[in-house]
Amino acid sequence: MVQEEIVRIFQILFFPGFLFLVLAAFFYEWVDRKFVARLQNRLGPLHTGPMGLLQPFADFLKLLSKEDIVPGAADRLFFSAVPIFMLSLPLTALFCIPIISSVALVSFEGDLIFVIFVTTLFVISVFIGAWSSTNRFSTVGGMRACLQMLGYAVPMTVAMIGPAIVAKTLSISRIVQWQTTGLWFVLTQPLGFAIVAICFLAELQKIPFDIPKAETELVAGWLTEFGGKKLALLKLAEDLNFVLAGSIMASLYLGGASGFWFAPPFVWFIIKLTVCTLILSNLRALFARFRIDQLMRGVWKYLTPLALLQIILVELIPW
Amino acid sequence: MISVSMEKELVKHLVRKAATLRYPFDKFPPVEGLRGKHVWDREKCVGCGLCARDCPSSAIEMIGKGLTAELKINLGRCLFCGQCEDGCPREAIKLTQVYELAESDRKKLVLEFKREST
Amino acid sequence: MIERICGICSHAHTTCYTQAVEEALKVDLPPRAKYIRTVVAELERIHNHYFWLGILAHEIGFDTLFMYTWRDREIVMNLLELISGNRVQYAMNIIGGVRRDIMPSLSSEIMKGVKILAERMTYYKKVCLDEKTILARCVNVGVLKAKDAISLCAVGPTLRASNVRRDVRADDPYAAYDEIPFHVVTYDGCDVASRIATRCDEVLESVKIIRYALEHLPTGSIEVIVSRVVPSAETIARVEAPRGENIHYLRSNGTDKPARYKVRAPTLANLPALCRMLIGGYVADIPVVIAGIDPCFCCMDRLAFADTNTDKTWSWEGERLRKYGVKWYKKK
Numbered sequence: 001m002v003q004e005e006i007v008r009i010f011q012i013l014f015f016p017g018f019l020f021l022v023l024a025a026f027f028y029e030w031v032d033r034k035f036v037a038r039l040q041n042r043l044g045p046l047h048t049g050p051m052g053l054l055q056p057f058a059d060f061l062k063l064l065s066k067e068d069i070v071p072g073a074a075d076r077l078f079f080s081a082v083p084i085f086m087l088s089l090p091l092t093a094l095f096c097i098p099i100i101s102s103v104a105l106v107s108f109e110g111d112l113i114f115v116i117f118v119t120t121l122f123v124i125s126v127f128i129g130a131w132s133s134t135n136r137f138s139t140v141g142g143m144r145a146c147l148q149m150l151g152y153a154v155p156m157t158v159a160m161i162g163p164a165i166v167a168k169t170l171s172i173s174r175i176v177q178w179q180t181t182g183l184w185f186v187l188t189q190p191l192g193f194a195i196v197a198i199c200f201l202a203e204l205q206k207i208p209f210d211i212p213k214a215e216t217e218l219v220a221g222w223l224t225e226f227g228g229k230k231l232a233l234l235k236l237a238e239d240l241n242f243v244l245a246g247s248i249m250a251s252l253y254l255g256g257a258s259g260f261w262f263a264p265p266f267v268w269f270i271i272k273l274t275v276c277t278l279i280l281s282n283l284r285a286l287f288a289r290f291r292i293d294q295l296m297r298g299v300w301k302y303l304t305p306l307a308l309l310q311i312i313l314v315e316l317i318p319w
Numbered sequence: 320m321i322s323v324s325m326e327k328e329l330v331k332h333l334v335r336k337a338a339t340l341r342y343p344f345d346k347f348p349p350v351e352g353l354r355g356k357h358v359w360d361r362e363k364c365v366g367c368g369l370c371a372r373d374c375p376s377s378a379i380e381m382i383g384k385g386l387t388a389e390l391k392i393n394l395g396r397c398l399f400c401g402q403c404e405d406g407c408p409r410e411a412i413k414l415t416q417v418y419e420l421a422e423s424d425r426k427k428l429v430l431e432f433k434r435e436s437t
Numbered sequence: 438m439i440e441r442i443c444g445i446c447s448h449a450h451t452t453c454y455t456q457a458v459e460e461a462l463k464v465d466l467p468p469r470a471k472y473i474r475t476v477v478a479e480l481e482r483i484h485n486h487y488f489w490l491g492i493l494a495h496e497i498g499f500d501t502l503f504m505y506t507w508r509d510r511e512i513v514m515n516l517l518e519l520i521s522g523n524r525v526q527y528a529m530n531i532i533g534g535v536r537r538d539i540m541p542s543l544s545s546e547i548m549k550g551v552k553i554l555a556e557r558m559t560y561y562k563k564v565c566l567d568e569k570t571i572l573a574r575c576v577n578v579g580v581l582k583a584k585d586a587i588s589l590c591a592v593g594p595t596l597r598a599s600n601v602r603r604d605v606r607a608d609d610p611y612a613a614y615d616e617i618p619f620h621v622v623t624y625d626g627c628d629v630a631s632r633i634a635t636r637c638d639e640v641l642e643s644v645k646i647i648r649y650a651l652e653h654l655p656t657g658s659i660e661v662i663v664s665r666v667v668p669s670a671e672t673i674a675r676v677e678a679p680r681g682e683n684i685h686y687l688r689s690n691g692t693d694k695p696a697r698y699k700v701r702a703p704t705l706a707n708l709p710a711l712c713r714m715l716i717g718g719y720v721a722d723i724p725v726v727i728a729g730i731d732p733c734f735c736c737m738d739r740l741a742f743a744d745t746n747t748d749k750t751w752s753w754e755g756e757r758l759r760k761y762g763v764k765w766y767k768k769k
Contacts, residue, residue, distance in 0.1 A: 039329045040504035043339045140720070207498050208570055214498060217721055285329055288570040289498025291721045329501065350515075352537070354522040400528035401536065414522075 016099040016266075021091060025239035029056040031274065032242065032281045039285045056239070063232035071225050075132035082129035083226065083233035086122065090240035093118040097247045098173045098256055100266045107173040112164055115172065115248065116157055119203055122241065123149040126212070126222050129234075133225035141221030144292050145212035148202055151299035152209075156199035158307040159192040162314050163252045172248075176256035186253040188317075192310045193253045195303055197276075200245040201283055202295070204238070208287035209295060246276040349416035354399045356417040359390050359432040363411035370403035370412055379403060390432040394420055445488060445733065448474075448481045449678030450685075450700070451530040456611060456674035457687040458532050461667050468655040470534040471613040476547070476650050477520060477529050478612065478676075479643040483554055484513045485679035486636040489731045490561060493633065496728045497574040502564065509557045516550045519543060534660025544651045555644040562637035566630075575630035579714040579726035582627055591710035592703050593681020594639065595730045598632040600625035605677035616653075619646050629729040636731075665693045678703055680731045704733045 011017055030045060030053055037044025045052025070079055096111040098104040104111070123145055130142025163185045164170050167178035179185065186193045202209035205221075213221035226234055250256055250272035258265055290298070340347065349355070366388030371381040378396035382389045390412075403412050422428050452474060459466065466474075487510040494502035514524045521527035521537060529535050539547075565571050581591065586599035596603055604621045606614040622638040624631035667689040676683045681703030690696040707730045714726050 040501050041339075041508055042504060043341070046341065207500070210498060211721070214721065217724055282329065285501045287499065288494070288502075288568065288574055290570065290573060291719060293719070294573050350518050350522075352522040353518065354528070398526065398528070399523060400526070401522065402528075402531075405531075405536065 011105060012095075017095070017105065018091065020099075021094050021240060021243065022236065024243050025236060026056040026060070027053075028243050028246065028273075028277050029239045031277055032284075035278055035281045036285050039282065060232050060236060063235065064229055066228040066231075068228040068230065071133060071135065073134045074225065075134070078128055078132035079225075080230070082125055082132065083230040083237070086125045086129070086237040087233050087240070089118050089122050089125065090237060090244045093244050094240065094247065096172055097244070097251055098176050098265075099247070099269055100264075103177075104173045107171060109174075110170045112160065112170045112172050112175070115244075116160065119241075119244075120149065120153055122203075122237075129226070130222035133222075135225045137218045137220070137224045138222050141212045141218050141224070144218075145205070145222060147292055148205075148209065148211055148295060151296045152199040152202040152303070155195050155299060155303040155307040156203070158304070159195040159199070159310055160248075160252060162189050162192040162310050165311070165314050172251050172256075176251050176258060179255040180258040184253065184255045189253070189310060189314065191306060191313075193249070195307050195310070196249060196253070197279060197283065198303065200249065201280060202299075204242055204245055204280070206280065206284045208283075208290050210289060211292050211295060214289060242277065242280070243273070246273045246280065249276040249279075349418055351416075353416045353418060354401050354414045356394070356415050356420055357392050357397075357403070357430060358413050358415055360411045360413070361432065361434055363409045364388065364390070365409055365411075367408065369406050369408065373402050373406040375400060375402060387434060389434055390430075392430040392432070393428060394430060395425060395428040445485050445525075446481065446678040446680060446683070447526050448477050448529060449676050449683050450702075451528075452478060452612065453674045453676040453678075453683045453685040453700075454687075455530045455532050456676065457672045457685050458667060458689075459663075460672040460674065461670035461687060461689050462532070462663055464533055464661055464663055466534060467657045467659065467661060468613070469538075469657045470659045472650050472654050473535045473539055473659060474530065475613040475617065476539065476647055477517070477527060477535075479646045479650075480513055480517055480520075480547075481527075482643045482679040483551075483640050484510060484517065485731070486640045487513065487554075487558075489636060489728075490565075490633070493629075493725070493728045494571075496724045497571060499568075499571060502561070502571075506561060509554065512550050512554055516547055519546060531660060533663040534658070536660075538659050539651070539654065544654070547647065547651060551644050551647055555641055558637055558640045558644075562634065565633050565637070572630060574722075574725055575633060576626070576628055578629045578722050579718065579729050580627050581710055581714050583625075585713050586627075586710060589710040589713055590706050591681075591730075592706045593677070593679075593731075594632060594635045595681065595707050595710060597621065597623045598635040599627045605675050605682050609675055611674075611676060613650060617646055617649050629725055632729050666691065667693065667695070669696075680704060680733060681706060702733065704730070707732070 014020065033055070034044040034052070045055035048054040048058045070076055093115045095106040096104050096115050098107070126145045127142040130138040130145070163175050166182075166185070166188070167175045169175060169178070201207075205212050212218075213223060218224070223231065223234060247256075247269075250269065254272040254276070256269060256272065258268065366381065366383065366385045368381045368384070368388070370390075371377075371379040376396045376398050378393045378398070380391040380393070382391060399414065401414055404410075404414050420428075487506050491503045491506035491510070494500070494506065517527055518524045520539060520543065521529045529537065565575075581589075581595070581599050583599045583601050586596050586601055591599065600623050602621050602623050605611070606619070607621050620642055622635050622642055624635050624638075626634070669689055669691045671688045672686075674685045674687075676685075683703060684701040686697075686699040686701075687695055688697040711727065711730050711732075714729070715723060718726060
């Protein structure tokens with residue numbers, strides 16, 4: 001009994017808990033940067049660590065050592081709370097994702113809804129952060145982030161319900177377990193997979209949907225006033241969010257952490273997660289940025305009906 | 320709504336060698352005729368002062384006159400246009416291919432050419 | 438010194454200056470010098486348009502295209518380095534000719550580089566006119582109708598993208614443009630997308646000009662010796678810089694220094710048109726439209742003071758500005 005407790009604490013704190021997730025966040029930031037750089041015929045991070053592997057960590061340390069500035073007009077309480085709040089959100093959500101076995105650290109019926117809820121909260125905290133920093137670029141960026149969420153949240157949620165309907169459960173772990181016996185959902189619901197990928201690009205605020213942070217228009221968007229430690233935490237939160245997006249895609253559509261052939265579930269999870277992040281990075285290099293009205297129009301005119309169509313298809317063709 | 324016209328190109332570049340040079344370690348060989356740092360041949364110079372007069376940004380200062388004249392070139396002001404090289408009747412002043420001239424101290428940017436080698 | 442006005446169109450500004458001085462001196466250039474000037478000017482145009490395409494791609498968030506165009510820009514910069522000995526400040530023009538000759542070996546090198554550049558530009562044009570995300574940001578953005586373009590004195594590719602056929606190279610030929618056949622590219626979209634198309638086509642046109650000029654390069658000297666002293670005269674020179682029409686005014690007073698010199702760079706001329714383009718746009722379109730005219734803010738630096746309380750505006754002389762600067766730095 002005591003031993004079990006110790007194992008559990010170890011799992012939460014180190015593997016696959018906090019430490020692992022933070023390291024994974026740094027690693028996938030590196031994957032993203034390196035891959036995009038290679039696509040653009042550049043070298044990418046190079047000097048810190050083997051092939052620049054430690055660059056995101058070095059950036060993090062550098063930001064931690066910078067002066068911490070709070071603008072005079074800012075709402076101090078919220079301004080300081082937002083980075084911590086934001087960091088905790090994707091971490092919490094990641095505990096619901098099965099990583100080393102097909103059962104997650106925290107698993108209960110309905111945790112899919114909980115994860116979706118957390119991704120939405122992320123945007124709310126973006127808005128609070130933007131609002132409390134009282135910079136006009138931040139404010140516009142925060143407004144755009146919220147508008148964007150109104151667009152992508154609906155098709156994303158609808159599309160993510162697709163696997164849940166087939167597996168007859170709202171628990172991510174159960175959906176993963178279902179896929180060990182049945183086909184992967186990416187094969188039966190490719191449309192849903194594509195929609196979720198596009199929506200995650202918008203959720204992560206990456207090109208072509210980096211509208212809230214459009215650097216040529218809004219300096220750094222809602223991030224403008226954050227600096228030093230706060231910016232470091234925010235960047236880490238974004239990286240964690242990137243990992244979260246990749247692992248949701250991997251779990252819902254690619255079978256997630258399920259043992260197969262020779263390797264244990266964990267190895268397969270990492271491979272699938274890498275594939276998903278590479279897909280997201282590739283899309284990032286492929287497009288120009290949309291305008292906010294174009295995004296909204298596109299999302300409501302095409303993505304939402306397509307997501308609904310996917311649900312109807314799921315109902316019609318029972319796999 | 321969305322086309323992926325660039326995807327083929329992206330994949331092609333993925334396997335290609337990167338265009339970036341790792342600069343301080345790999346360098347471009349300077350091309351022939353690059354206009355870089357000056358050298359001065361004290362044997363040839365007759366101290367006519369044409370270079371100092373022609374210099375569009377007054378970067379060259381000639382101290383003294385005739386065969387004893389000495390030269391002072393302020394690289395911070397220099398345009399590297401090559402007018403001094405072209406204008407010199409004795410080809411005493413030349414631009415070399417040395418192009419890494421950045422300094423953190425302004426005073427170090429002044430090249431002083433002396434008659435007596437010290 | 439003139440070429441330091443602008444980092445990108447350094448050749449256009451010096452060409453303009455030397456033309457003004459040559460007109461005052463009443464000298465005629467040897468044909469070979471004229472052709473070499475034309476070749477360098479067109480290479481510079483290619484350089485500028487590649488540069489601009491990258492900037493625009495960056496403004497609309499398409500960093501991949503930005504990286505690619507800037508990588509290919511290296512080719513033309515290397516060519517210019519081979520010709521003149523510097524990548525940006527070519528210093529090719531001297532009063533009465535050009536500083537360096539183009540040897541046959543160099544000319545074949547240029548031909549090779551130019552071929553790659555033309556291929557790449559054809560590809561980029563295809564990408565820009567196919568890629569829906571780019572078109573979504575550029576079509577019907579920053580519209581400038583032909584009538585407005587003329588009445589607001591727009592110049593260069595901005596004007597030609599509004600379907601006005603006006604190009605100093607064709608209307609008032611200088612250097613060797615009267616002997617080289619070329620097309621003036623115009624598009625009738627009047628928006629940022631047609632500005633992209635205009636500039637892409639201009640690059641291809643420049644490649645043709647360079648090929649023709651190198652094949653028909655006349656023999657002879659590359660410069661004439663001119664006197665150092667310029668007789669008193671008043672001249673205006675016009676040059677089609679990559680960004681548009683460049684006007685230089687010179688008044689000499691019989692010494693070797695000009696008495697008055699005035700530069701009107703193309704960006705300044707495009708500013709009123711820019712104000713018109715921005716009306717009715719989105720906030721997100723502002724950077725795209727501003728980048729669309731290919732602005733060079735150092736080219737158009739003019740200083741004026743305005744007191745917002747009393748609505749008074751005034752300007753300072755150079756000397757007063759210098760004194761203010763010295764004082765400001767001392768206080769620091």
